[in-house]
Every structure is written in structure tokens, then in C-alpha cells.
Amino acid sequence: MDDAAPQTTPLDAPGRSPRTDQAAQDAREGDGGSGVQHMKWWGWGREGVSFDHRDKPKLQPFVLEKVGVDLDTPGRPALDFDELPVPDSRAPEELLAALRTAAGDGHVHTGAMERVVHTYGKSLRDLLRLRAGDLPRTPDVVVYPGDEDAVRAVVDAVADAGAVLIPFGGGSSISGSLHPRADEQRPVVSLDLGRMNRVLEVDEHSRLARVQAGVLGPDLEDQLGARGWTMGHVPDSFTHSTLGGWIATRSSGAQSDKYGDIADLTRALRVVQPGRVVATRPVPSEATGPSVRDMLIGSEGRLGVITEAWVQVHRLPENRQILGYFYPSFEAGLAAMRDIAASDASTVLTRVSDANETAFSFATGKRSRGVSHLVSSGLKTVLKRRGWDLDAICLSFVGFEGGADAVKANQAVVKKIVKAHGGIVVGKGPGTLYDQKKFDTPYIRDYILDRGALADVSDTAASWSTLLPLYRHVREQADRAFARVGVQGWIMCHLSHSYHGGACLYFTFAFQQVSETPLVEYDVVKGAIQQAFVDAGGTLSHHHAVGTEHAQWLAEDISPAGRAMLGELFAAVDPQGQMNPGAIVD
Template identity: 40%
Template sequence: MSDDKYRHKWWGWGLEGIEYDMDARPSLWPWIRQKGELGDDPDLRPRVDLSEIRLPPARNTESLASALRMVVGDCNVRGDDDDRLVHCYGRSYRDVARLRAGIVDTAPDLVVYPGGHDDVVRIVELATQHGATLVPFGGGTNVAGCVERTAHDSRPGITLDMRRMNRLLAVDAQSRTADLEPGLFGPQIEEALAPHGLTLGHHPDSYIYSTLGGWLATRSAGTQSNVYGKIEDMVVGMTVVTPTGVIETRALPAASNGPDLNRLLVGSEGTFGVITRATMRVHAIPEYEDYRMLLFPTFQDGFAALHECVQCGYMPSLARLSDEAETEFMFAAKHPATGFQRWIEGPAKKLLKARGYGRPAALVLAFEGPRQLTLELRRGAMAIFKKHRTFDLGASPGESWKESRYDVPYLRDFMMDYGAIADSFETSTVWSNLMRLYETSNEALRRVIGDVTGFHGYIGSHISHLYETGACLYYTIAVRCREGSTPEEAIEQYSEIKRVATETFVSGGGALSHHHGVGYEHRPWIERELSERGLASLRQLKESLDPDGIMNPGGLLASEGPARIDGSD
């Protein structure tokens, strides 16, 4: 299939043959083993062989498949096990753990690759006529169970892989907008815009393997969201094919034409229809970029500095303030110093310790844009940071963070070989609640991880994605599963950790999710988030767009009662 360079290995992150380069970071594995309590004698969990995986039998879809072939061509309608397997789950720990253990109880019957908007219109019509369900699929990197169908749905299931719809349709450089197809992966978008001197400026950590359609459908956030906004702030017009017709919104700079349909369509996670085009705000490629790393004596100092900086108007394009635990991880994961750096490393550490940075909190900070403006912003921000006792480590660690930021997801696969449960959970809240939520979430995670696994594990957190009113709080955990656990038991332990994390966020005044979306994993909390009437209104809207409920029926707006966190509803 075209663009296989963006297709994940069936059992983990990224392409077959690319793995986390542990050898280049000699301090990291001993540190992870100790923190994750993975031990000297690892509970090595090899993954099953691909040939051992038994997919649920495909339903008889012959007449539907031949009608679809007439639309997109023979090679773009696939029912082989390889294609079905890579489209069955997303990429949360639970997804990857099931794949590695060969637990696949639901898979699409057919995978279809449309080549353009008209193909999608015909496919949606055919699905409706044949009583089939449709799940749009971008890169499959979602971590909330957004592309998984419920096992008990007896209708034929089509997954619509959007990767062939990967064209830049038009650019209006004067107005700084671009019309893009939704199957474009992150690097393809930047490659297409670069000759025009433009950038979209959306770089989630999953950038390489996720698509514009997936970003829009889940309300994704990129690392520079502080200046470019979340994806919902970037979109100005959309085309969405629903089972009852095509919705088109016009690309205007601003309007007062009733409720904002773009805002209703983003975040719909494939349950209203298929996004076939988006007009996006784009930006001049920044003239100047400044990445650096700062240290604060404590996370609390860093928090106070960021809060003041943002509210005084010195908004960095990127700010990721790690707590003390995550900062330790960052230092363990760095490439060993060489030459002069190595020579001064020991004395520098001693000096920092003596000055109160014994267990510091690191801030990765970036400013970008026109050179003069960027320098002024940086100057203003640094003056505030200095008041909060910052120590500027300079550009080199900031640059190396930038270079290696897309490597980290590979680390989870490495740790899972050793029986580790590893994943991330995220929320957002207002500044006045942020440190309180941080403390309660830390405590809740510490307790549940100990209870369910019997180990302490690693819990690290950072603040990122800044707003005048608040910020995103992001947790990463890694812990050995309870000794002797089967893969199913390890998944149960993870589900309980995730349940407690999400419950703590929602009951503590945080968002159900800042950017990971809802899927079925977060669905148990959606009514509390939107209110009973709010959720009912969205369901009524879905019913008017999709009366037969064929669009992603297991996802966000499924109405068959509360989902269980293990997805077995």
C-alpha cells in the first residue's frame, strides 16, 4: 500500500527495524530498571509471532467488496489479515499489550483506501446501502480507543484508511491559508508547505505517524500550541461527508453566522462523518528559533515563573516544565558529554547542588518568529525567570531535546519487553488549581500503582501547552506489572491505574482530556464533562447526521450505556 513508511509495525511504535537507541544513552537503562523496578532478572515478555495471531473471522462482504472495488479499484479494497490487523487498535498501552500478546477480538472486515472526496461520498453511500459500519482511520496513533469497533456489532465493518488522500489542494499565501487533504501525515504537510515558505506549526509527539484528519477529529495539540493554537484554533474551513449529506464550511477569517460548525465538527472522532478537506491557517516559516533548557530549584518555582511569564504576555512558543522526577529521567536519557563538556560536568553539578539545585526541575523553552520580536520576548521572559531563581543551561540541551523528541515513544516498546506497564495520562486545568491537581494526582497514582502492581514505579509529570487561564498537566508512568501476571492481568492493572488517573483529573477540576480525545476509554466520564443535556444534544445531532449509526459506532457518542474502561461493553 502507498506510503508504507508511515505504517506502524503491528506490535508497537514506528517502522519495523527502528528501535530506541539505548546504546547511545548508557545511563538510561540502569536508571529505568531501578525506577521501574524492572530488576536485574527481567520478566522478559517476548511478543507472540505474527503467525500465531488469529483474527476474528471476517464477515461475508463479497457484494459490498465488489461494489467498493468499482469505486476505488481492486488494490484499494483489502481484506487480508495483515491489513485487518494493523487497523484494529490504536496505540495506548492496552492496545499494544493486546497486540503483543496476540489478543485480537475485533478487527475490520475490509480496509478501504479512498483516493479523494468523491470516493468517500460513494463509499459512505455504499456502506449505508449494505448496512455496514465505517471507521475513518488516519495514522492509528490515538491512545483512547478511537478506532476500535465493539466486538458484538454484527454489521460488516469497513475501516477507511485515509492515507491516499494526501494532497495539498491549494495555497493562498497572501491570506496564509492552505487547503489540505486529511490523510497527510505530519512530515508530508511540512514538505508540501515548505516550498511556499509556510508551515502549519503543528508538532504533536506523534507527528511522524499521525494525520491531519486524526488531529482534527481528536482536537490534537502540538508542542508549539502556545503560539499556533490547538488544531481547532488552526482550522478555518472543512468538508465532512456524513451519511445524510456533505457539510461544507466556508474558509473565512471570522464570521457571525450562527453557531460555529467548524467547532462542532472538530473533535467528532469520526462519529459524524469523514473529513475530506480542511482549510488551515498557516504561518511563515519562523525567521528565528531559540530552544534552550533552564533549571529551577523546584517544580513549584518553575510553575510560579511560567504563570507570571504567560500572564505578563511573554508567551514562549514551547514550554515544557518537568517535575523533579521527569527531570531525572531527562538527565538519565541524555547522550554522554564529550570533550570540554565532560570535563566540566562534575564540577558544574557540584556547584549547582551547592546553589540549591540538588533535585531541580527542567524547563525546555522555545521562542520562534521574527528575529527582533523573538529576542524581545525572550528577554522579557528571562527577566521574570531570573526572579524565580532560574539557571540557564543554554541552547545545547534545548536543541538536543528538539532533535530527539520523536524518539521517546520507541522507549515504551523496549520497556514492555521487560514486563513494564508504561503510558501517559493528561488533563488541563486553571492556574489556580494546577499545583493542587498535580499533588492529588501524584498521590492517587502513587497509591494505585502500589496497590495494583506491588511496586512503586516511575511517575513523572510536566506542565505544557500554556494559556492565559491555565495549562496542560501530563503524566508518564512506568512500572513493572505484578509478578507472575498474565498479559490479561497486566492489562487489568493498567486499566485500574488509568481509571484512577482519569477519575482524579475529572473530580479534581481537570479536563477529561486536554488533547488525547475520548474514544471508548474516556467515554465513562463524558457525561460528567459535557452535562447530561449537553451529551444528549450531541447524540441528537449525530442521529440527524447518521440515523443508522454507521459512523464509528463504538466511539465517542456510542449510546449503549456507559463504556467499561476495558472496552468490553
């Protein structure tokens, strides 16, 4: 990626909406097979949209100091696609003929680009392998069904042929849920749900919508918004992820404090398995034995192909505000988030960054703009008088939605809690910038990867009493891992997704690539962070799913017996191991 290329559009170009206008534009640019848009094969987002540091004067010296990488170094160009050693398709003609009958002649593709796009997700491991030309196995054919009947016909054709089927949504997975096993000898079919992208109906009395699984986040909100509704589910991958992908990976969105995680939002499902369809009803609750719906949520394609879902929707809010706050320490911020969750305040999101992530946020500001502009000389003087260590400042966001009186009352409750923990209200400016930049992180990761830095994320969830010791343990283990690898590293964290009993901690880490085997270095650091999660009482992931990336910690998280139960469930439903084999439990 060349940051000086004329087609490149900076992410923070002026004039975009703080919610979904840019997201919708990103999601619609470009075109793939059967009219379905995909991200570029070698990185995040659409061709021509990328990050640029040159209007952010503090970022280059910050990254150079913390990670040892000079952003002024020209980015390494992406590998030319023609240089990739793409394996030939192994799909037999008999299977191709059956797939064409099922989905239509124009919706079955065996071209190299289609198959490469559907080989990996967008994890750091995926990108490193792609950029190294590491393609031991690709799907042999990509199929785009247009409705559930076509999905059923495709699934049955795959089952009859003894082939493997991997469902594909937006391709944004960072947990290794999409790639075929390298030693897979059977034909592999990637089933892309991108044509199934409509809101089919809205039950206004029940506040439920029936939606096809292949719809991208911006298109879903556009269709609901035209009728005055919102689902309110906005994960960081929102622009390039689908409803089916959210459900299959047990996703969580930034606004989960109000709207809930995808497991809360999903009231019913239709899932195609070989020879049958599992269908649950959109009821508010049920006592029908172990929940079939909950078995399917988070199943990552192991239990079938999600074709549609009934989801909860809400009327578009009358008002929406995100306010910024500063805390003198991360400990104070965590305590405030805990007390907000326990209070009568109704919030749409609660988030607080540690000092490292706050410093990074300051460094990403434009000249005379951004969060760093808020720390004016006058404010610094006030904070120093209060005894604050300016290097320990922690930035927080709290979001509010509803009628004007309700928003005002909720803000008053939160303000009282913030003050009780030594924090101060900064105002609306940081919230506006948060809304504008919340989808930019993957682009920044690709940008610094082009310049020799490895960066990734890991998320966990734990009880309120466990969060602070877990945070400290992860920081300690990450620093030890950096030392073992012999690199200068940086790790930062924020709390998000608050619950009655705890919250999510979301870590971002980066370090300079120092050898020709970056995945070896990466595994040391990533593995140390993941192990620290389960050792300190957290879960292996809060919302990034298991896939193959996190599967090795599953037994430590849910117990060996729990892992065995999942394996037995998958084997009972799919005895030949044809539906996304290897994901979650190998």
C-alpha cells in the same frame, strides 16, 4: 522486538535534522496496501527503527531502581503474525463489489495483515491486546479512496449495505478510537485516507492552505516548506499522524503557544456524511449559530469523514531557538510559566518538567552528552551554594521564533521572569536535544514493555490556580493505586501548552507487570489518574481525545446533560449508528 537485530536503527543515530528529517524518514519507510505506509502491527514506528538503552549508561540503573525492571534483560520477541487468531472477513461480496466500484479494484483489501493493522491504535491497551492475540473483531475490509468523490461513494455504499465505517488516519490513536466493537455483527469497513495526502493550494494573501485530510505530518510540512510556509503543528505523534486525525481528535502540538491548537488552526472543513457533504467556509470568524466547524472538530468519525480542510499557515521563521532553564522546584517552574503566559513575551513553546521527569531526562543522556552532562560538577557547586536540592531540580524549555531582534527581546523578558522565580538559564544545548528526541517517547514505551514494564500517559488541562493542587492530587492518587496493585511505580509530569487562563499537565507513569492480567493492573492505575483529573477540576484529556478509553469520565467532565447532548447529536446525524459507533458516547 530484539534490540540486537541487525536491522534495528537507534533513534538518536547521528546526522538527522532537529526538526523533521528523521520524522519524514520514519513516515516513509515501509509500505502498506495501495502504496500507503503503516506502522508495524505490533508497536510504534516502522520496522527496523527502535530504541536502544545500551549507549545510555544511567538509564538501566534508573529504571531498575524506580520501576524494578532490568533493561539488560533480553526483550520478549513480538508474537509471530501467523500465530494471531485473525477472524475471517465477513464482508459480503455485494458490498465488496460496491467498494471496488467506488475506490478502484486495487484499493479494496481483505487480507489479514491489512485488517489487523487497522484494528487498533497504539495505546498501551491496544498493544497488550495485540500481543496477547486478543482480536475478537477486526475490520472486514480496508478501503483506500483517492479523492472526495471516492469517499462519498464508499460512505454511501456502507450506508446502503447497513455496514459500519471507521475512518483511519495514521493509526496513532491512544484513546481507543479505531477498534470495532467486539459484539459488532454488521460488516465493518476501515476507510484509510492515506492516498489523499496533498496540499491542494495555498492562499498566500490569507495565509491559508487547503489540504487533504490523509497527509502525514512530515509530508505536510515538506510540501508547505517547499513553498516557504509552515503549519507549525507538531504533536508527539507527528511522524505517524495525519491532518484529518488531528482534527478528528482535537489535537494540540508542542508549538501551540504560537500557532494554536488544531481547533485554532482549522478554518474550514469538508466532511462526507451518507448522501451529503458538510462544507464550511474559510472565514476568520462567523456568527452563524452554533459552530458547525467546532462540532466536527473532535468528533472522532461520529459525524462523518473529514476529506479536506483549510488551515492557517505561517511563513517559515527566520530564526528558531529553544533555550533550557533550571528551577529549584516544580512550584517555581509553574509560577514562571504562568507569568510568561501573562507577559508581553512571544514564545513558541513553554514547558517545565517536574523533578521526576527531569531525573528521567538526565538518565536518558548518552555518555558525556545529554541533559545530564549540563549538570557538571561546577554547576552543582553553584546550585548547592544557592541552597538548591539537586534532587528537586526541574528542567524547562522555552522556544522562540522570529527575527533576530524579536527573539533577543523575548528572551530578555523570559530571562527576567525566570530569575524572579529563582531559576537560571542553561543555554541552547538542552533545546537542541529536545528537538532531536521529542518523537522518541513511544519507542521507549515499547522498549520497556518488551522487558516487563507497563508505561502510559495521561493529559489534562486546568486553570492556573488549579494546576498545583491538581498535580499534587494526581501524584497522591497514583501512588495509592500502585500500592493497591502491589507494584513499584513511577509517575512524572510536565507542563506544556500554556494559555491565558491555564495550561496542560502531561503525566507519564510506569510500573512492573506482576501478573498474567496486566490490563487489570493498568486499569487500576490509569483509572485513578483519570478520576483524579476530574475530581480536582481538570478535563479528562487535553489533546488525546475521548475515544473509548476516556468515555466513562465524560459526564463528570461536561455534565450529564452535556454528554446527553452529544449523544443526541450523533443519533440525529447517524440514526443507525454506522459511523464509528462507540467512540465518545456509546
